[in-house]
Amino acid sequence: MSQMPQPTALSRCPSCEEPLESGDRFCGACGYDLSVVPAPPPDTPTLTMNGAVPQPPSEVASVDWPAAPTPGGPGTHAPVHLPTDLQGTDSGGSELPAASEGSRGVRFDRPAEPDDYHLAAPQPVDPRTADLATPPAGTKVCVACRAGHVDGDGYCENCGHAQPRERDHMEQELDAVAAVSDRGLRHHRNEDAFAVSSTALPDGSPAVVAIVCDGVSSATRPDEASLAAARAANEALLETLPRGTHPQQAMHDAIVVASHAVNALAVEPETAQEHAPHQNAPACTLVGAVVTAGLLVVGWVGDSRAYWVPVDRSAPPARLTEDDSWAAQMVAAGLMSEAQAYADERAHAITGWLGADAYELEPHTASFKPDRPGVVVVCTDGLWNYAEAAEEMAEVVPPDAERRPLHTARVLVGHALDGGGHDNVTVAVLPFPAPPQGAGSA
Known part of the structure; x- marks a missing residue:
C-alpha cells in the first residue's frame, strides 16, 4: 500500500521564512505547499577578507551646478571606461584593492538552488460541492483551481492555495520614467524593489529619479530590506x-539615508546586549539615477548597475x-580577465551592500553631461546577467526607448525571463x- 508523501522536515518556510510546526503540509503564513519542496540550503555567512586597512574616503568631485554648494562625501570605485560623448566626474576614481589587499566583508548573494521547483498541482474541483455560480462583482477567484473564492487572508477557500503576492510583478510609469519588477521563474518571492518619481529643481527645470534595490538572498528578510532602501532613498531625493x-x-x-533604513530592520530587542553583533542582518544592494535637463547622476552600492544607451546609436553605449x-x-x-572572473562561482560575492553587518558604508556617485539624447537603464543583476556588456544591453533596448520607457522596461524584463x-x-x-514636467511620453 502506497503511503501519502510526507512533508519535508523544515523549521522555516522556504518561501516566507515563517516558523513551521512538525507535520505542517502548508505554511500557515503564505500557504506554500511543503510536501514536495526540499529544504532550502543553509545561509552562507558573511566572510571577511583579511588585509590592509581600506583607503580613506575621498571628496566628491566638483560639478558645475548653478546655485548649489560643492558636494562632498566618501566614495571610491574602480574607473569606468566611457565613450567620448559622456563627459563625467566621479566620487573617487581610485583603484579597487585586490582581494588580499583590502579588509572588507564579502557576502555570497546566491545560495545554491535546485534546477526546478516541483510545484504542487491544484486540487481537483468536485462539481458536486464546488460553487460554480458566477461570483459577485469584486470577488477574487483562485488562480490555481479557477473555482474557489479567495478569503480575506489571500487563500483559496476550495483548494487552499495562497494567491500571488502583489510584489510578484510590479509596474509603474510616470511622464519620463518607468520601472518593471518581476519575481522571475525560479525564486519563490520577489526580493527586488524600486521607486520612481519626478520633481522640480529650484529654477523650475525637471529632475527625474529612479532607485532600484536587490535584496541579498542569503540574508534574512531581503524583501523588506530592498523595499525600505528604495523608499528611503527616493524620499530623501524628493x-x-x-x-x-x-x-x-x-x-x-x-x-546614506537608505542605509539607515535597512540598518533599522536589524535593531536588537531591548533585552539583547547593547552591542550584540548582528547575525546575517537584512541587506540589499542599491543603484539609482537622477536625470535633469543637462546632467545625469548615478549612485550605487553593490552589484546592481546603470547603463547608458544613446538614442541614435552613433556613439557606443557604456x-x-x-x-x-x-x-x-x-x-x-589584474588577476583575472573579465570573462574568467564572471565565470567563477564566486563572481556574485558582493563586497559592498546596505545592512547592519556591512563592513563599511561606501556610497559611490558619478555625474555625466551627455552630448546627445539617450536612455539610462537602471537594473539588478537579474537583468544584466543576460546582457552583461554595454553593447549587449544596447542590442536589447528598443530603438524607440526614449519615447516608450514602460514598453522598454517590459522588453528588458522579458529578455531576462526568456533567458531563464x-x-x-x-x-x-x-x-x-x-523632458519638461507634464510633457508625457509619446
Whole structure:
C-alpha cells in the first residue's frame, strides 16, 4: 500500500521564512505547499577578507551646478571606461584593492538552488460541492483551481492555495520614467524593489529619479530590506533636490539615508546586549539615477548597475557603474580577465551592500553631461546577467526607448525571463534629457 508523501522536515518556510510546526503540509503564513519542496540550503555567512586597512574616503568631485554648494562625501570605485560623448566626474576614481589587499566583508548573494521547483498541482474541483455560480462583482477567484473564492487572508477557500503576492510583478510609469519588477521563474518571492518619481529643481527645470534595490538572498528578510532602501532613498531625493542640493551630493546623502533604513530592520530587542553583533542582518544592494535637463547622476552600492544607451546609436553605449563584487576586484587587480572572473562561482560575492553587518558604508556617485539624447537603464543583476556588456544591453533596448520607457522596461524584463529568469528582475528606464514636467511620453 502506497503511503501519502510526507512533508519535508523544515523549521522555516522556504518561501516566507515563517516558523513551521512538525507535520505542517502548508505554511500557515503564505500557504506554500511543503510536501514536495526540499529544504532550502543553509545561509552562507558573511566572510571577511583579511588585509590592509581600506583607503580613506575621498571628496566628491566638483560639478558645475548653478546655485548649489560643492558636494562632498566618501566614495571610491574602480574607473569606468566611457565613450567620448559622456563627459563625467566621479566620487573617487581610485583603484579597487585586490582581494588580499583590502579588509572588507564579502557576502555570497546566491545560495545554491535546485534546477526546478516541483510545484504542487491544484486540487481537483468536485462539481458536486464546488460553487460554480458566477461570483459577485469584486470577488477574487483562485488562480490555481479557477473555482474557489479567495478569503480575506489571500487563500483559496476550495483548494487552499495562497494567491500571488502583489510584489510578484510590479509596474509603474510616470511622464519620463518607468520601472518593471518581476519575481522571475525560479525564486519563490520577489526580493527586488524600486521607486520612481519626478520633481522640480529650484529654477523650475525637471529632475527625474529612479532607485532600484536587490535584496541579498542569503540574508534574512531581503524583501523588506530592498523595499525600505528604495523608499528611503527616493524620499530623501524628493526632499533635497527641490532645495537646490547638487544632485550628486543628494544621491550620496540618499544612499546614506537608505542605509539607515535597512540598518533599522536589524535593531536588537531591548533585552539583547547593547552591542550584540548582528547575525546575517537584512541587506540589499542599491543603484539609482537622477536625470535633469543637462546632467545625469548615478549612485550605487553593490552589484546592481546603470547603463547608458544613446538614442541614435552613433556613439557606443557604456556601463556607468562598477560592481562592488569579488569578480570586479579580481579584474581591477589584474588577476583575472573579465570573462574568467564572471565565470567563477564566486563572481556574485558582493563586497559592498546596505545592512547592519556591512563592513563599511561606501556610497559611490558619478555625474555625466551627455552630448546627445539617450536612455539610462537602471537594473539588478537579474537583468544584466543576460546582457552583461554595454553593447549587449544596447542590442536589447528598443530603438524607440526614449519615447516608450514602460514598453522598454517590459522588453528588458522579458529578455531576462526568456533567458531563464533565474533571479528576480527589476529595471527602470529614464530618457535623457529629462523632458519638461507634464510633457508625457509619446
